[in-house]
Amino acid sequence: MSRFSDYIKTEDFKKEKHVPVIDLPENIKAGEAFNVEVTVGKEIPHPNTTEHFIAWILLTYKPEGENFAYELGRVDFTAHGASAAGANQGPAYTNPVAVFNVKLLKPGVLTAVEHCNIHGFWESSKDIKF
Ligand code: FE2
Numbered sequence: 001m002s003r004f005s006d007y008i009k010t011e012d013f014k015k016e017k018h019v020p021v022i023d024l025p026e027n028i029k030a031g032e033a034f035n036v037e038v039t040v041g042k043e044i045p046h047p048n049t050t051e052h053f054i055a056w057i058l059l060t061y062k063p064e065g066e067n068f069a070y071e072l073g074r075v076d077f078t079a080h081g082a083s084a085a086g087a088n089q090g091p092a093y094t095n096p097v098a099v100f101n102v103k104l105l106k107p108g109v110l111t112a113v114e115h116c117n118i119h120g121f122w123e124s125s126k127d128i129k130f
Contacts, residue, residue: 008113008121017044018122020057020112030130033103036072038112040096046116050087053080054096055115061128063108072110073100104128 012019023037040046040054047053056076062069075098083090096114111125 008123010123012122017041017046018114018116018119019124020114020122022110022112022124022126024110024126024128028104028128028130030105030107031103033101036100036102036110038098038100038114040114040116040122046096048080048093048095050080050082050090052118053077053116055117057096057098058113059098059100060111060113061102061104061108062111063104063106065106066108069111072102073098 010019018040021039021042023039025034028034036059038057038059040057054077056074058074059072060069061072077094077096079090079092079094081088081090081093107127107129109125109127111123113121113123115121
């Protein structure tokens, strides 16, 4: 039986960058809010066209020693140059960068998952230590 996790990729191919990059402040303290910035295509921009784009980024948190992960937030990117004039003729584009302001009480693991409309699901993780 195949599982959804079988389709989530963690390594990039060709020259496109799909794996989300998680940026954190240097000093994170338990119980204090901080920003988690998640970017897709940080080194090499991913295309952002009507036909090919990053649709959303999801951020999850799995506290150390617990059985379940939590969804911290999800951002949809919905403008990719579409307009009544046609594909890629529109005046608006949203780029795949999301900032989540979070407060965590325990160390654990942050995982970002993103969805490219034609290349599927990609993820990366970062440990949170206090
Ligand atoms: Fe893609």
